[in-house]
Amino acid sequence: MAHASESSADLNDGPQPVRGNRGATILGPRNRAVERENPDLLASPPTDSGTIPNLKFSFAAARNRLLTGGWAREVTVRELPVATTLAGVNMRLTPGAIRELHWHKEAEWEFMLAGSARITAVDEMGRNFVADVHVGDLWNFPAGIPHSIQGLEEGCEFLLVFDNGSFSENETFLLTDWLEHTPRDIVAKNLGVDPSALDRLPRDIEHTRYIFSAPVPGPIDAGVISSPAGKAQNFVHRMLAQPPVTTAGGSVRIADSRNFPASKTIAAALVEVDPAAMREMHWHPNTDEWQYYIEGQARMTVFASAGRARTFDYAAGDVGYVPFAMAHYVQNIGSTPLRFLEMFRSDHFADISLNQWLALTPPELVRQHLNVDDAFVETLRKDKPILVK
Numbered sequence: 001m002a003h004a005s006e007s008s009a010d011l012n013d014g015p016q017p018v019r020g021n022r023g024a025t026i027l028g029p030r031n032r033a034v035e036r037e038n039p040d041l042l043a044s045p046p047t048d049s050g051t052i053p054n055l056k057f058s059f060a061a062a063r064n065r066l067l068t069g070g071w072a073r074e075v076t077v078r079e080l081p082v083a084t085t086l087a088g089v090n091m092r093l094t095p096g097a098i099r100e101l102h103w104h105k106e107a108e109w110e111f112m113l114a115g116s117a118r119i120t121a122v123d124e125m126g127r128n129f130v131a132d133v134h135v136g137d138l139w140n141f142p143a144g145i146p147h148s149i150q151g152l153e154e155g156c157e158f159l160l161v162f163d164n165g166s167f168s169e170n171e172t173f174l175l176t177d178w179l180e181h182t183p184r185d186i187v188a189k190n191l192g193v194d195p196s197a198l199d200r201l202p203r204d205i206e207h208t209r210y211i212f213s214a215p216v217p218g219p220i221d222a223g224v225i226s227s228p229a230g231k232a233q234n235f236v237h238r239m240l241a242q243p244p245v246t247t248a249g250g251s252v253r254i255a256d257s258r259n260f261p262a263s264k265t266i267a268a269a270l271v272e273v274d275p276a277a278m279r280e281m282h283w284h285p286n287t288d289e290w291q292y293y294i295e296g297q298a299r300m301t302v303f304a305s306a307g308r309a310r311t312f313d314y315a316a317g318d319v320g321y322v323p324f325a326m327a328h329y330v331q332n333i334g335s336t337p338l339r340f341l342e343m344f345r346s347d348h349f350a351d352i353s354l355n356q357w358l359a360l361t362p363p364e365l366v367r368q369h370l371n372v373d374d375a376f377v378e379t380l381r382k383d384k385p386i387l388v389k
Contacts, residue, residue: 069097115156136240249277
């Protein structure tokens with residue numbers, strides 16, 4: 001299929017909305033940088049049809065909140081209105097910087113993109129948890145569980161995902177915010193201290209302690225406090241240590257409540273696709289899909305039924321979304337490996353494969369539907385390919 005591209009003649013003008021004998025060049029104002037990032041919107045393939053909501057938003061277009069210890073930016077239903085099930089936050093902590101002690105109404109799931117951090121939590125039974133997390137590690141804190149995050153020697157950057165598309169990182173329950181809005185004598189009485197002991201509590205009306213600088217913590221064993229109630233359940237999963245499902249086109253690792261018991265509301269797959277390969281044509285029978293692209297270049301066509309389909313292009317830092325039961329594929333259109341996360345508001349990962357569906361359907365039915373011969377039917381795979389070359 002022909003594809004919008006830049007020849008030597010149009011490098012200065014950028015790509016054009018032309019495919020074969022369809023379309024025409026742009027004469028008016030244009031944003032060439034955005035056009036280059038979205039060639040399949042600028043010159044949609046002829047298979048695209050009808051109206052489908054926008055299924056892409058980049059963290060690069062999100063407002064970034066800067067603080068003394070790092071930054072945070074989010075993609076929620078306000079940035080991507082179709083994404084009602086999950087919301088995402090991209091956060092950076094400098095060495096030693098602390099994401100303030102806090103809790104949420106929503107569960108918090110995480111994937112470490114770079115560096116390392118120390119996390120702490122205390123559950124409703126008074127059991128505590130402390131762990132160091134590194135690249136490729138996950139954590140999941142159920143709704144209401146108080147926790148903290150602190151960058152280690154090299155600092156860190158990570159993706160947070162919350163099980164509510166309307167979530168906002170700017171509306172979390174912060175320790176200093178709570179104490180600022182409680183009478184000081186009540187705080188003193190509750191903690192069993194003289195009110196004068198609280199004279200130096202930070203006045204954090206502007207929530208500037210949300211991400212703040214601090215010294216790099218020492219060895220993990222030095223700071224662990226033994227709880228009389230024991231240790232909380234494991235909130236961490238070492239995803240990269242988990243053996244992948246490997247195929248000719250790449251690999252996939254799935255983490256859900258079956259191998260990560262703490263994650264009861266969010267399931268995920270880390271997908272790695274080789275150049276020229278693709279995440280096969282499929283759909284998810286249980287919920288919407290929220291995607292985060294880590295590296296590489298991708299193309300996805302989403303089929304929404306009733307003759308409606310649209311194609312989108314994705315790169316590192318982009319968020320993609322596929323509404324419930326809509327069929328799609330994800331193709332690596334670059335020359336380097338494609339890595340992305342598939343996320344679901346569910347306790348388990350589930351998908352249905354086009355290839356497997358047809359392979360397990362009586363051959364005569366397949367032949368009558370598609371007008372194909374026996375050789376075609378025999379090539380179909382009864383197992384689930386997931387990735388195809």
